[in-house]
Amino acid sequence: MSLQEIFATRAGRMKASEIRELLKLLDQPDIISFAGGIPDPALFPKAAFQEAFADVLNGPLAGQALQYSTSEGHKPLRDWLATHMQAIGIPATPDNILITSGSQQALDYLGKLFLSPGDTALVGWPTYLGALGAFNAYEPRYDKLDPLSNRSGADYCAAAQAAGGSAKFAYLSVDFANPTGATVSRAARERVIDLAEEMDIAVIEDAAYQALRFDGEVIPPILALEAARRGGDIEECRTIYCGSFSKTLSPGLRVGWVCAAMPVIRQLVLMKQAADLHSATLNQIAITQVAETHFDAHIETIRTAYRARRDVMLDALAAHMPEGVSWTRPEGGMFIWVTLPDSLDGADLLARSLESERVAFVPGHAFFADGSGRNTLRLSYATSDEARISEGIKRLGNLIGKALDS
Ligand code: PMP
Numbered sequence: 001m002s003l004q005e006i007f008a009t010r011a012g013r014m015k016a017s018e019i020r021e022l023l024k025l026l027d028q029p030d031i032i033s034f035a036g037g038i039p040d041p042a043l044f045p046k047a048a049f050q051e052a053f054a055d056v057l058n059g060p061l062a063g064q065a066l067q068y069s070t071s072e073g074h075k076p077l078r079d080w081l082a083t084h085m086q087a088i089g090i091p092a093t094p095d096n097i098l099i100t101s102g103s104q105q106a107l108d109y110l111g112k113l114f115l116s117p118g119d120t121a122l123v124g125w126p127t128y129l130g131a132l133g134a135f136n137a138y139e140p141r142y143d144k145l146d147p148l149s150n151r152s153g154a155d156y157c158a159a160a161q162a163a164g165g166s167a168k169f170a171y172l173s174v175d176f177a178n179p180t181g182a183t184v185s186r187a188a189r190e191r192v193i194d195l196a197e198e199m200d201i202a203v204i205e206d207a208a209y210q211a212l213r214f215d216g217e218v219i220p221p222i223l224a225l226e227a228a229r230r231g232g233d234i235e236e237c238r239t240i241y242c243g244s245f246s247k248t249l250s251p252g253l254r255v256g257w258v259c260a261a262m263p264v265i266r267q268l269v270l271m272k273q274a275a276d277l278h279s280a281t282l283n284q285i286a287i288t289q290v291a292e293t294h295f296d297a298h299i300e301t302i303r304t305a306y307r308a309r310r311d312v313m314l315d316a317l318a319a320h321m322p323e324g325v326s327w328t329r330p331e332g333g334m335f336i337w338v339t340l341p342d343s344l345d346g347a348d349l350l351a352r353s354l355e356s357e358r359v360a361f362v363p364g365h366a367f368f369a370d371g372s373g374r375n376t377l378r379l380s381y382a383t384s385d386e387a388r389i390s391e392g393i394k395r396l397g398n399l400i401g402k403a404l405d406s
Pocket of ligand 1 (some may be wrong): 037101102103104105128130173177178184206208243244245246253254
């Protein structure tokens with residue numbers, strides 16, 4: 001017998017990620033990879049973590065660090081995060097914060113919390129592939145969130161009902177989004193709050209890249225804008241903020257957080273208890289020490305490095321891309337989004353690029369809930385040095401030029 005036949009229906013919605021497969025290519029030294037949306041390991045604050053882990057394991061907290069701990073998360077870390085949230089305009093207390101195993105776990109829990117099969121999740125077109133992966137397990141339908149269009153909340157709700165469920169949340173990656181590098185404008189953030197109010201749904205604000213702004217004007221988080229409307233009371237807010245240390249300190253330690261009104265946090269705590277009890281205690285304590293002592297200085301270091309790489313990639317694109325190709329100009333984060341003429345297909349181009357140019361990137365269609373966007377690509381400048389970025393974009397520009405001529 002094949003066990004596949006008795007898997008739950010949700011398993012049918014879980015597909016291997018194209019990006020995970022591509023990440024294997026990063027091991028081949030001759031490939032110039034713009035594919036992985038991962039931080040540069042050369043920039044990790046290794047000495048700070050060596051010290052933090054040694055301090056914890058050699059000090060009075062060693063027993064606590066190796067022990068089970070509370071599902072809410074390490075209290076000093078929640079204290080640090082409450083202060084960090086306040087600094088970006090969110091009036092949070094430690095009770096508004098749950099530590100998760102990366103923000104990916106938060107997305108899974110929020111899918112589990114809100115989505116019954118057939119319910120609607122409003123997402124960007126394109127959107128973060130990992131969010132679709134997390135939500136897919138709960139068998140939703142997706143609708144295209146387009147806050148600055150004329151579409152009314154009633155219209156989104158009617159479409160959700162016609163599909164046999166209800167609209168439950170709007171999900172958006174707000175700053176220097178994965179995959180587009182674009183930032184949601186203040187007007188669009190305000191409009192998302194209006195829409196969510198009209199529809200009586202939640203807003204999931206994915207702020208994984210929030211700290212990585214290089215230039216441009218800081219836009220307050222949606223949760224900060226909503227709290228300001230409600231007299232500074234986070235308990236009245238429908239926005240659920242998902243943060244992460246993955247892009248700032250280390251993704252390998254798997255530490256993220258959710259910041260929201262207490263009833264949401266309390267329900268997520270129960271979910272976490274049932275799923276994995278708590279995030280790794282030792283990692284939370286080490287992250288607390290590194291955040292308290294090194295966060296601001298380290299952010300400056302990585303912003304400077306990534307800003308320089310972004311600039312080199314933008315210059316190389318301007319120099320080498322043929323007519324008809326356009327791209328985003330991110331104010332932070334790791335990604336540039338390229339739109340090719342309609343006649344080109346990103347997946348075909350990747351196959352040719354790997355074979356003849358040894359340059360990797362992610363075809364954009366994977367980021368569209370409906371599989372459209374075949375003429376788009378995601379480029380990451382985070383993990384290549386400046387010389388390889390220039391060389392890789394030059395090769396890619398030549399290849400696209402040839403593909404357009406043929
Ligand atoms: N959200 C976005 C937009 C991301 O790009 C990522 C990581 N690629 C995540 C969430 C998940 O990150 P983590 O679980 O490491 O916090």
